[in-house]
Amino acid sequence: MADLQLADLHGSLTDRALTSMNFLNEVANHYPDAISLAAGRPYEEFYALEDLHSYLDTFTRYLRDELGYDAAAVRRTVFQYGRTKGIVHRLVARNLTIDEGIEVDPEAIVVTVGCQEAMVLVLRALRADPADVLLAVSPAYVGITGAARLLDLPVLPVAGGSDGVDLEDLVAVVKSARAEGLRPRACYVMPDFANPSGLSLDLETRRRLLEVAAEQDLLLLEDNPYGLFPATGVDRVPTLKALDTDRRVIYLGSFAKTALPGARVGYVVADQTVASPDGSTGLLADELSKIKSMVTVNTSAVAQAVIGGKLLESGCSLVAANERERTVYAANLRALTDGLATRFPGGEVTWTVPSGGFFVVVTVPFPVDDALLEKSAQEYGVLWTPMSHFYDGDAPVNALRLSCSAVTPAQIDAGLNRLAALIAGHL
Amino acid sequence: MADLQLADLHGSLTDRALTSMNFLNEVANHYPDAISLAAGRPYEEFYALEDLHSYLDTFTRYLRDELGYDAAAVRRTVFQYGRTKGIVHRLVARNLTIDEGIEVDPEAIVVTVGCQEAMVLVLRALRADPADVLLAVSPAYVGITGAARLLDLPVLPVAGGSDGVDLEDLVAVVKSARAEGLRPRACYVMPDFANPSGLSLDLETRRRLLEVAAEQDLLLLEDNPYGLFPATGVDRVPTLKALDTDRRVIYLGSFAKTALPGARVGYVVADQTVASPDGSTGLLADELSKIKSMVTVNTSAVAQAVIGGKLLESGCSLVAANERERTVYAANLRALTDGLATRFPGGEVTWTVPSGGFFVVVTVPFPVDDALLEKSAQEYGVLWTPMSHFYDGDAPVNALRLSCSAVTPAQIDAGLNRLAALIAGHL
Numbered sequence: 001m002a003d004l005q006l007a008d009l010h011g012s013l014t015d016r017a018l019t020s021m022n023f024l025n026e027v028a029n030h031y032p033d034a035i036s037l038a039a040g041r042p043y044e045e046f047y048a049l050e051d052l053h054s055y056l057d058t059f060t061r062y063l064r065d066e067l068g069y070d071a072a073a074v075r076r077t078v079f080q081y082g083r084t085k086g087i088v089h090r091l092v093a094r095n096l097t098i099d100e101g102i103e104v105d106p107e108a109i110v111v112t113v114g115c116q117e118a119m120v121l122v123l124r125a126l127r128a129d130p131a132d133v134l135l136a137v138s139p140a141y142v143g144i145t146g147a148a149r150l151l152d153l154p155v156l157p158v159a160g161g162s163d164g165v166d167l168e169d170l171v172a173v174v175k176s177a178r179a180e181g182l183r184p185r186a187c188y189v190m191p192d193f194a195n196p197s198g199l200s201l202d203l204e205t206r207r208r209l210l211e212v213a214a215e216q217d218l219l220l221l222e223d224n225p226y227g228l229f230p231a232t233g234v235d236r237v238p239t240l241k242a243l244d245t246d247r248r249v250i251y252l253g254s255f256a257k258t259a260l261p262g263a264r265v266g267y268v269v270a271d272q273t274v275a276s277p278d279g280s281t282g283l284l285a286d287e288l289s290k291i292k293s294m295v296t297v298n299t300s301a302v303a304q305a306v307i308g309g310k311l312l313e314s315g316c317s318l319v320a321a322n323e324r325e326r327t328v329y330a331a332n333l334r335a336l337t338d339g340l341a342t343r344f345p346g347g348e349v350t351w352t353v354p355s356g357g358f359f360v361v362v363t364v365p366f367p368v369d370d371a372l373l374e375k376s377a378q379e380y381g382v383l384w385t386p387m388s389h390f391y392d393g394d395a396p397v398n399a400l401r402l403s404c405s406a407v408t409p410a411q412i413d414a415g416l417n418r419l420a421a422l423i424a425g426h427l
Numbered sequence: 428m429a430d431l432q433l434a435d436l437h438g439s440l441t442d443r444a445l446t447s448m449n450f451l452n453e454v455a456n457h458y459p460d461a462i463s464l465a466a467g468r469p470y471e472e473f474y475a476l477e478d479l480h481s482y483l484d485t486f487t488r489y490l491r492d493e494l495g496y497d498a499a500a501v502r503r504t505v506f507q508y509g510r511t512k513g514i515v516h517r518l519v520a521r522n523l524t525i526d527e528g529i530e531v532d533p534e535a536i537v538v539t540v541g542c543q544e545a546m547v548l549v550l551r552a553l554r555a556d557p558a559d560v561l562l563a564v565s566p567a568y569v570g571i572t573g574a575a576r577l578l579d580l581p582v583l584p585v586a587g588g589s590d591g592v593d594l595e596d597l598v599a600v601v602k603s604a605r606a607e608g609l610r611p612r613a614c615y616v617m618p619d620f621a622n623p624s625g626l627s628l629d630l631e632t633r634r635r636l637l638e639v640a641a642e643q644d645l646l647l648l649e650d651n652p653y654g655l656f657p658a659t660g661v662d663r664v665p666t667l668k669a670l671d672t673d674r675r676v677i678y679l680g681s682f683a684k685t686a687l688p689g690a691r692v693g694y695v696v697a698d699q700t701v702a703s704p705d706g707s708t709g710l711l712a713d714e715l716s717k718i719k720s721m722v723t724v725n726t727s728a729v730a731q732a733v734i735g736g737k738l739l740e741s742g743c744s745l746v747a748a749n750e751r752e753r754t755v756y757a758a759n760l761r762a763l764t765d766g767l768a769t770r771f772p773g774g775e776v777t778w779t780v781p782s783g784g785f786f787v788v789v790t791v792p793f794p795v796d797d798a799l800l801e802k803s804a805q806e807y808g809v810l811w812t813p814m815s816h817f818y819d820g821d822a823p824v825n826a827l828r829l830s831c832s833a834v835t836p837a838q839i840d841a842g843l844n845r846l847a848a849l850i851a852g853h854l
Contacts, residue, residue: 002702003674009701009714010555018717025511044499047506049487052729053480060476072471079474079689084452113540113691113723120722124577125436146721150551247430262506262728264540274436275429287436290445294573295547296540296723300730301689302479 012149020389031377035415038383041406042257055309084289086111088308094316101242108271108285111299115254115266119147121288126185127153135187139390164201174216186219192227193357196390196401225254230356232330247272258318259310263303332404339416358405367396382418439576447816458804462842465810468833469684482736511716513538515735521743528669535698535712538726542681542693546574548715553612554580562614566817591628601643613646619654620784623817623828652681657783659757674699685745686737690730759831766843785832794823809845
């Protein structure tokens with residue numbers, strides 16, 4: 001007899017949000033020779049081991065020369081327990097000013113173990129009561145849904161529509177939730193080249209979203225992993241946080257795509273004020289820090305040093321640091337959408353043409369499920385992601401997500417041939 | 428008006444378990460020149476920046492030479508997203524065999540962001556229902572209490588007594604909880620030189636604890652951060668996990684004291700089997716891995732590489748790697764207890780004489796509260812920890828914890844003089 005029963009463990013463990021990630025990883029591991037148009041991993045050809053050494057040295061020089069630390073303090077900063085909110089907060093603030101035009105007090109930043117921990121901290125703080133719910137623009141990144149599941153926080157979908165968010169639906173969802181006695185705490189949105197939809201909000205939609213959030217007294221959780229990667233000829237649009245004059249936006253930052261995933265360093269900007277019953281007022285960042293002290297204590301100082309060094313070596317501009325990467329992603333995205341146009345001229349198969357990022361959604365005239373993915377991997381040697389993984393519920397979804405970030409144009413070409421063969425068999 | 432009300436955020440944020448850590452950090456930050464007999468940080472004089480470079484190189488050589496990875500795979504392992512359960516699992520398993528006599532399948536290990544994340548994963552998995560409760564030997568490490576608070580998991584104290592755990596009380600607590608309709612999921616215990624009590628379980632108590640756990644069908648969460656640091660002349664006692672023939676023990680491992688806290692690498696051994704409703708059986712480690720994918724995704728590969736390199740450079744023996752540290756800690760512990768004996772010959776003040784570890788508990792004939800700590804810091808220049816922080820509730824506690832891990836014998840001497848002056852004023 002087994003030691004434990006799955007039914008006696010937390011409900012999230014049998015929830016699709018958590019099992020989905022596992023399933024997708026398993027398929028990828030089972031078919032290592034398949035071409036992966038599934039992985040949203042960053043391009044890895046520019047990684048070099050010697051850079052890690054250089055980043056560490058650059059960061060310790062910064063501690064010494066710019067912050068004036070003596071040798072013992074430098075060692076202590078990198079080796080010991082340290083500041084819960086992190087040790088690269090000043091550099092993150094500098095980066096936000098330079099790349100995003102966001103001016104933020106470094107004390108309002110919590111450096112986290114990837115953006116995922118930032119989501120967990122924010123959702124833990126906001127989920128105080130069983131009536132609390134999160135809104136999320138649908139289809140939604142599985143990481144936010146999964147984090148919500150861990151915290152028993154229901155997620156209400158808001159239609160994405162063709163603008164990236166349907167503001168009328170947002171208002172309707174808020175109102176109907178409140179009518180049911182629920183308390184919508186925030187709405188999660190990825191305004192730039194969203195995962196999985198590829199959609200971006202234009203400037204006008206961003207301004208209106210901020211107005212709606214103010215009218216409805218709703219926080220916005222802005223997640224921005226892909227914003228530095230617009231397609232060729234596309235200008236970047238200001239983030240919600242840059243447009244936010246009202247501390248309405250909690251900004252979730254990631255270095256996974258702009259530096260390296262292996263550091264697991266992200267952050268959250270939480271400059272909202274929080275009033276205590278005793279009349280004192282603090283920052284939401286400090287409340288998140290208390291939670292962090294019981295989740296991971298600190299973000300690895302060694303990993304922060306690597307990210308800090310990378311930031312310093314590019315004058316704290318990740319736009320500058322990612323010139324080569326941006327070119328690769330833009331060329332791959334173009335190869336992907338051009339390749340789809342060549343292979344599917346008939347109109348039965350359609351796809352998005354995103355203005356940047358890693359992801360294209362392909363719509364087909366039949367349901368795309370996990371069994372089809374298994375068949376695609378086994379018989380056709382190509383991996384992708386069923387769009388059904390980004391929706392709650394079991395309704396069939398006639399679409400799949402393609403990613404072009406961790407492949408070459410030749411792999412895109414071969415992968416699309418295989419995908420076209422698979423689809424041809426189902427038309 | 429503030430953007431948010433603390434009363435609208437999660438209840439843990441006003442709970443003593445979370446605010447206590449904050450308060451103690453604030454006192455320490457306010458009085459940086461005070462001698463700290465409070466910090467449980469490891470001794471830092473042996474840390475050297477160049478070791479980080481060496482550890483990274485050693486680990487990447489291991490990937491290449493021992494695991495046979497090519498250059499691209501080595502880079503990918505350190506820079507990219509990777510295996511959720513970690514990349515140093517084989518080395519951790521080797522370390523457990525060499526130092527602890529624990530034989531464990533590397534697949535049953537989840538490498539975590541410090542031991543703290545391991546606690547969060549385990550408690551999240553076990554807390555399925557509002558009737559679930561955790562038992563913890565009292566006084567308890569604040570990290571386990573805090574993690575439980577985040578997950579709305581009540582903690583029932585089990586008396587520590589003079590043996591490190593009062594087994595009769597354990598049985599009584601389990602029975603009374605069950606009689607009330609509660610479901611005790613596990614009992615948390617630190618059998619070696621516990622934080623904060625300093626107590627250790629002898630071999631006989633360990634065997635009986637395992638028997639009681641089997642009789643009561645209870646999991647044990649064994650936390651072992653200090654086991655490698657016995658006092659001079661003291662032999663190490665086998666861990667509960669080494670004695671466990673029944674997969675009754677979930678083993679929580681830390682590298683913070685035996686390698687470096689700044690890596691934030693810990694792990695959990697979870698070899699328990701878990702049965703699914705469909706009849707299949709897996710490892711608890713794989714369920715924890717699913718949760719981890721939504722908390723931190725991966726433990727920093729860079730940080731794991733540092734710990735992996737450190738393990739490799741000592742033949743995977745942390746006993747061997749910590750010979751100098753063990754000597755320092757043993758000498759400091761001796762200096763602390765000898766120093767107390769010199770200063771308090773009268774019997775009004777008593778203290779524990781632990782067989783190892785970092786902590787001594789001093790009992791005084793008056794309540795020790797936060798106000799006294801503030802006074803001690805401001806007027807006497809010495810920091811310590813009120814034992815009240817390790818108990819639930821507001822009952823006054825006439826004791827304080829002294830730590831001797833991050834100080835020199837001279838600082839211990841001066842710190843004790845200051846403490847003696849403070850106490851003299853209250854006798």
